[in-house]
C-alpha cells in the first residue's frame with residue numbers, strides 16, 4: 563500500500579506555505595508592537611503537565627496522545643495546547659521573579675488532539691497563542707483581547723464577534739457549581755455520557771456540551787451572573803467598560819464556559835460569523851486562570867491570562883472572506899545558460915545576483931532554449947539573464963526585461979549596478 567499521511571493531519575504544500583508565512587509574520591509583528599516575547603517549549607511534556615487531577619475537559623480525558631516508551635516508566639504526552647507547557651516553563655525558569663510582571667509571552671506551533679476530523683478540526687493543528695503571566699488586572703485581560711482583535715482585523719477578517727463572560731473567582735464559582743448541581747441532578751438520566759462524568763467532576767462544563775446543547779434543561783440552567791460576588795462583578799464590569807472605551811465590539815454570553823477547566827474570571831471567544839465557516843466557527847479562545855501557576859509550584863497568588871487561535875481556522879476564515887494572504891513571489895532574474903561551456907560562468911553570475919540581494923534561479927541541466935524560457939515564464943521572472951558562448955567570452959550578460967520586451971548586452975558589473983532600474 564502506498565504511504566499516506568495519518569488521518570486528521572495535513573501537509574502544508576509549498577504553494578500554501580506563503581500564506582502561512584504571511585499569517586505568522588503579521589502575528590509576530592503585532593507581538594512586537596505589544597511587547598510580547600516568544601517562548602518555544604517542547605512538543606511533548608510529562609503527562610501530568612496536561613493531566614491535572616479531576617480535570618473534566620474532553621481534551622484531557624479523551625483527546626490526548628499519551629505514550630510510554632518500552633523500558634521506561636515515564637508517561638509523556640504530545641502537547642494538546644500551549645498554555646500548560648508555557649506555564650510549566652514560566653515556573654521552572656523562575657520567570658515569576660521578573661520585576662516587570664506580567665511576563666508577556668507568545669508561542670506558535672503544532673498541537674495534537676485525538677478528535678474526529680472534519681473541516682476546521684484536525685488531529686495535528688497549529689495554534690498561535692499568548693500568555694500574560696504573574697499579575698491580575700482587568701487591564702491585562704483587555705490588553706490580551708485587544709491584541710487578538712487587532713490581529714484579526716489587520717489580517718482582514720471582518721465577520722467576527724467577540725463573546726465575553728466571567729466565571730468569577732473561586733468563591734463565586736463554588737456557589738454557581740452548587741446551583742448547577744441542584745439544577746442538573748433531576749435530569750441526570752437525560753444527560754449524555756460525557757455530561758454524566760462532567761456532573762461529577764465539573765458541572766460547569768455541562769454548559770459547553772455539544773450533544774445536550776439544545777435540551778430544555780440547558781436553556782433553563784442558572785446563569786453565572788446571579789452567583790458572582792461583588793469583587794468578581796466589579797472585575798468584570800471594569801473589563802467591559804475598558805472594551806467600551808476602546809470601542810471593541812463584544813457580546814456578553816453568560817453560558818460561555820470554555821473547554822478547559824482552569825479558568826476563572828474573564829473568558830472569551832472570537833467566532834467567525836461567516837456562513838462558510840461551518841460548525842467550527844470559533845477561531846480564538848482564552849481566559850484568565852488563577853490556579854495554574856500554583857499548580858506548577860509557582861507563587862500561590864499568581865494568576866495569568868491567555869488565548870490561543872487555531873491557525874488553520876484563521877486561514878479558512880480568510881478564504882471565506884475572499885482574502886488571499888499571498889503566494890509564491892516572482893523571481894527577479896532567471897539565468898538561462900545557452901552553452902555548456904558557459905555553465906560555470908553563468909553559475910557565478912547567479913551567485914553574484916543573489917549576493918546582491920536579488921531573488922534568482924537558474925537552469926542547472928542545460929535544457930533547450932525553449933525549455934528554459936518556459937521556466938522563466940513559470941517562475942514569473944522579471945528578467946531573463948541570457949548567457950551564451952559570446953557573453954561568456956566577453957564577460958558579459960544579455961539581460962531581457964520580460965514585461966518591456968527590451969534586451970541589452972552589458973557587463974556583470976553593470977548588470978548588478980543597474981538591476982534595480984531594470985526590474986523596477
Ligand code: ATP
Pocket residue numbers: 621643675677682683684685687688689820821822842844845846847848870871872873874875
Ligand atoms: P472546540 O470547542 O472547537 O473543540 P476547544 O475549546 O477545544 O475548541 P481550545 O482548546 O480553546 O479549543 O483551542 C483554541 C482554538 O484552537 C480553538 O478556538 C480553535 O480555533 C483551535 N482548535 C482547537 N482544536 C482544534 C482542532 N482539533 N483542529 C483545529 N483547530 C483547533
Ligand code: MG
Pocket residue numbers: 620621821
Ligand atoms: Mg475541543
